[in-house]
Amino acid sequence: MAIKLFTLIFISLGFANLSSAETIKIGVVGPRTGSAAAEGTAFDEGIALALDAIRAKGGIHGSSVEVVFEDTGGGPEKAAAAFEKLVTKDKVAIVLGESHSSAALAEIEVANRYHTPFIVAEAWADAIMEKKYPSVFRAGPYNTDVVNSTIVQFIKEGHFKKVSIVAENSDWGKGIGALTDSALKKEKIEHSLTEVDQNAKDFYPSLNKVKTEKPDLVLAYIYSFGLHTFVSQARELSVSPNALVLDGAGPPSLWGEFWTNVGKAGDGELFISPMHESVQPNAEAKAFWNAYKKKFSKSPSDYKIRSAYITVLLAADALERANSTEPSDVVNALEKTNFSAPTGKIHFGTKQGDIHYHQWSPQMLAVQWQNRKQVVVFPKNVATGTIEFSK
Amino acid sequence: MATKSKRSIKWLIGISIALAALLLPKFASDYGIHIAIISLFYVLMSSSWNLVAGFTGQVSFAHAAFAAIGAYASSLMAIHYNLPIPLTIVFGTCIAGTLGHVLGRLCLPLGGTYLSLVTLSFAEILRIVITNEDQWTRGTMGLQVPGIFRDYSKTKYYLLFLAITVFAVLGLNLLIRSRMGLRFRAVMDDEIAAASVGVHTTNIRVLAFTLSSLIAGLAGALYGHYAMLISPDIGSLAQMFLILAMTMIGGLGSIEGPIFGAILLEVLSEQIRSFGEYHLLVFGVISLLIVRFAPQGLAGLLRRQRWKLF
Amino acid sequence: MNGLVMGAIYALSAAGVSLVAGVMRVINFSHGEFYILGAYFSYYFSVSLGLNPVLAAVVAMGFLFLIGLFIERTLIRSTYGQPMQSMIITFILSIVLQNIALISFGPYPKKPPAFSEDSVHFIGDFNYGIQRLIAGSSSLFLFCLFYLFIKKTRFGLKIRAVAQDPQMAEAVGIHSKRIRLVSFGLAVALAGAAGVVLSPTFPVVPTSGEPLTLSAFVVIVFGGMGSIRGCLMGGLLLGLAENFGSAYISTMYSQVFGFILLIGIILFRPTGIYGNKI
Structure with missing residues (x-):
């Protein structure tokens, strides 16, 4: 009995990951439980819309895209563990998301350890980008x-x-x-x-x-x-x-x-x-608004829906241009980003030591x-x- | 009956487990090793909680808090005074042990319920202090902690955890089987009778409580330097519940029970991770059933079955 | 002022814990979860089913009474005389109920309709939320009802008899089993009542129960386990201590004052202000 139990455990440890090579995986981190679980729902909606858009374009170079959304509970410890799981078990090509600064500060350490490309969407603390980690980007507001x-x-x-x-x-x-x-x-x-x-x-x-x-x-x-x-x-x-x-x-x-x-x-x-029905600066903004209304038959309220949508598309764009899931290739592609998002043209600063290094933020x-x-x-x-x- | 074959089976089980445990990093992925390390942390935690709850009959709600003390003491020493990490781990362990001793001395004489209430308050005070003294501890924002090894290697951490856990569990096993262990159980079964044959009940309990806080402190300190990030969550009541559930499900008052329980629940909670919030509910219901209908836990159920087999 | 109102609220929240501790020698860890269930029930009855809020409150309390009876029969009864066992069971139960609440009611706060969103203006520049005053005074009212029930009715007398000496009570023909059953149901209903009364002021989330349980423990240790008068005194003391503490020492530490008092009282006067030791 004891042996059986242990074999069972070891089997589940050893073969914990079986992933198919056909799909490209994008990891998302954000709170799905805890006091800010509403953000998880907002992210879910944004991800669904972005996946629709990617699918409509035929995926990334023909491969389909899968999003793995791990819960952080809004806390740093769980966030770091979730990030680690995305990298070591799900073997995602890129991670994005987050709406808590404390959690993001924990995640960038893991991202840096594994050189995983990471796009922060909605964690505003300046400190997140102050460490200047080469694989960390932020396409959202900062304090x-x-x-x-x-x-x-x-x-x-x-x-x-x-x-x-x-x-x-x-x-x-x-x-x-x-x-x-x-x-x-x-x-x-x-x-x-x-x-x-x-x-x-x-x-x-x-x-x-x-x-x-x-x-x-x-x-x-x-x-x-x-x-x-x-x-x-x-x-x-x-x-x-x-x-x-x-x-x-x-x-x-x-x-x-x-x-x-x-x-x-x-x-x-x-x-x-950063978002309001009357403020639609470009065609992408209108496209998002209409797509949302069509899918959920209501107007988007929480702007983090759109943030998640934008960051997933941004990641897909970088993966497409990189034509590889190697971290260094993806980071290179991200640095060359010139992406039209509902919030405007997104491009990241590449000058080391500058406050705009790997940073882009929308008008609020x-x-x-x-x-x-x-x-x-x-x-x-x-x-x-x-x-x-x-x- | 067939004691000889029984003993050889026991040896076989033991050796195969040891081999499997040693060879695990060879064939498990990074993720697998990670789960194994966390499991070992919980083995340390529930085995030491079991020492007090299972062998002296006292329910402490501060066990996770002692892990937090070990983790924070060691990490803060390493960060603010730049001391070598093995030294800070020893320091964190000692702090947890000392506080455990003081707390035990103060409230064990008052008896069961009061010990539980005091440890509960102590854990809450600690959590609030860690949360609020954020210029030191960074509160709920989480404290970044330096690792033990210069270059990050999961295998090294795993072997370290394995060595310490084996050492601690064997130590606990020896203790329980010694004359001291007899006294522990005497205290639990019949306090008055134990006292009348000259067992100093309070001293025995304080000893168990101190030892158990010491191990919790050690486990917490190791965990902190492995996870490289700690937050007040490691001392929370939810964490306490997990330790309690592991011990109860595995089998309160046995050596192998908490080990079973810890590994089983940790692996299980990773497997049902995608169900998010459901895992606490599942563990809760299982442990309620176990406590209500099989208070000896899985270990007890297995033991009963083995009797039938042989 | 805020201290007194909060005190009355604490007293009501702790009354059920005190009753159970006194009659059954059980430290009920899941009290706070019954509190949130009370709040959720009254929310659903009044918002989703459109019942009158007062009627919704009564129905919610009735439901909780039945739940209390069920839990006593299935889980608590087998643990009499084993305080550790019952504490572990109620602790696990609290986690289970918390997660049931999370799954069935979601993580967002639920706030039943308030009677008033305004505040009263006192002398000078001092305002106070009317809803919070209502919460405080109805807490006090319910608490007094409970007090009278225990002190003045025949059933209350039986409860007190069992609390004092179960064997003696049995000897004079009181079914202590039944008394315990009903007491537990009553305690759970009291927790629910607190939830009903307080949730318009402090909307509940699934984890709201835990702090309530903890403060109830502080209150009953203050007042002595099983003493109802002590419960009121303990509640008021805790409310005042937290309020003065946060005004003069630190807002961040307001909860800590209660716990420090608890440890202090246990170490120096384990019987509390009035009461009896378990």
């Missing part, structure tokens, strides 16, 4: 850029006088919180910075502190459902609508549960997003919920309305 070209500009344009920054204690929250803090210091705009626990349910103590500062804008760098709790409790303590609340991440304000969880407090709330918008309708209020050239202050 410095979001703060300098979106948030600070938005604050200046809206003439906000007093800003309270509330940042969760994650790599993303701490990073973007500190960056905003120093950027506002440079601009000489009065502000404060409060750190909150990313798993907190009761924001009363922090909000009471914020309230004494009498801000006219609260920057909430809180991800996931914590944001909903924060927004509704801000209203309970009448921090809002005296002050507007800006969700510095975006997706939580677009999740289906947003309105049930925040109720009235949601009206007037602002959030960051600020959107406000006005009577449960999304109104783009920033930047001016694409705005569909103006900021509504408390009535």
Whole structure:
């Protein structure tokens, strides 16, 4: 009996991988469980659309493409293990995805160890690209850029006088919180910075502190459902609508549960997003929008659907040009990327030591919920309305 | 009955397992070796938890927390003071052992339920402290940890884990079969009777508790330097549940039970990985059934069957 | 203020744990999971089936009572007199229920409709959410009901008798088996009641149960296991301690204060403020 058991175990260890050579595998990492599991669903939809597009073109040089989506649970440990599994068991040619900075920071170490090409889609911490790993790319926003070209500009344009920054204690929250803090210091705009626990349910103590500062804008760098709790409790303590609340991440304000969880407090709330129905800069953007509507018979809400879609297509494009699954060939092809995506032309910087090294980021918008309708209020050239202050 | 053939079968089993274990890196993929290493980590964890739960009858909820202590202590020493890693592992192990000893001294005299509640609180406090002192530990963001070997090799890690696990399990086996082991069980079966024949119950329990925290600390430290990344999750209650389930399913209070259980559950959870969240539910239901209907676990079931066979 | 409201909430959440610990000598690890089930049930009855929220709450509690009876019969009854065994079983059960909740209700928070999203304005610049006040006062109300039930009814008397001395109770003709069964069902229903009352303020996710169980443990150790008065005192103390702690020491450590108090009390006064030792 014991022998049987052990043989069974060893067999399953030894022959754990049996992959066919005909298909090219693309690995995706992202949260499918845990508090941000909604992102997993968004990624799933984006991947499905991208696979449709690739299939319509006849695959990559005739080979079909398979996506293996591993769950990270949003945590670094599980993320590193998931990445390792994709490389060692599934033998994927390239990995992409991620929407948690802490998880991405763990994954880039594994990517670097195995020289696996990795495109980060939605993890914003600057630190991810600061290590300058040769196989790591990012085709998505990063904190410095979001703060300098979106948030600070938005604050200046809206003439906000007093800003309270509330940042969760994650790599993303701490990073973007500190960056905003120093950027506002440079601009000489009065502000404060409060750190909150990313798993907190009761924001009363922090909000009471914020309230004494009498801000006219609260920057909430809180991800996931914590944001909903924060927004509704801000209203309970009448921090809002005296002050507007800006969700510095975006997706939580677009999740289906947003309105049930925040109720009235949601009206007037602002959030960051690179995507809006009225902002369609090119044919690719329209194609994505229509394809989504056709497949899911609703409009895309979470912009991370589109991020996943873009990154899968980007990876397929690189694999096609590389005509090989050798890591070095794929990295070379990625460096020569010139890809028309719904967010614009994607190309990566190749100068070592530059902040744009292997980095590309889209223009972000600020959107406000006005009577449960999304109104783009920033930047001016694409705005569909103006900021509504408390009535 | 046929004791001679029984013994030779035992030897045969032992030698083939040892050979298979040694040769594993030769024919398993990197992924296979990875699972084997994680299995060995869990063998260490559940065997040492079993020492307290299975042999002295006390339920500690801080076992995963002690692994976290070992992992963080060793990693922080290696990162901030640049000490050689074997030394920091010893340091992490000792810290876990010392804390285990203090905690055991304080609450073992109070008895079962209170020990459980205190260890539970201790584990939670530790988790919150690690999460919040992020200027040191990087909290939930995860701490990057240097590896043991200069060039990364799964085979080397595997052999190291294998050596330490074999050593620890043989040690535990010897201990349980010694006079001390008799006292352990005496304490569990009948505390009052044990005390009346001169067994100092608290001392015995503290000893077991300290030893078990020591091994957990060692396992945690090794794990940290292997995974090269640690987060407060290694000390979480979910992790604790896994250790508990492995021990219960394998067989509480036996030497081979936790080993079986740990390897079985780790391999199984990799196999049903694609089902995502279902694996905890499956393990939970299986362990509920086992605890309710076969408290001796798989080891107990096997033993009963062997009696029938011979 | 927030401390007192949270205190009442904690007291109600811990009442079931206290009852089970007192009557059955069982430390119920899965209490928090019954709490989230209560919240999910009331969410589904009121949102999906469109029942009146109060009616939905009552139905949810009824369901949980039955679930409690079932679990007592199948899992808990065989472990009487073995506190370790029952703790392990309820611990595993908590993981099982958590994952059942995850699979059947999904990972997203569920928030039954709130009665009010506004806040009341107190003197000066002080506001407080009405819904949270409702949660606090209904917690207190339910807790008092439970208290009166235990202290003033014949059935409550029987429960107390079994808690004090099961053999003696048996001798005077009380079916201690049945009392335990009903007590467990009652405790589970109480957990469900807490879920019903609190979820409009704190939407639940499948993992919300764990912190609740832990704080309930802190409360019953404070108040002494099995003491209902102690439960209320313990709840209020914990609410205040967390609130003052986070106001004056650190918000990040608010939970830690409870655990430190728990360890301190166990080490120096294991019987709690009022109660009795298990």
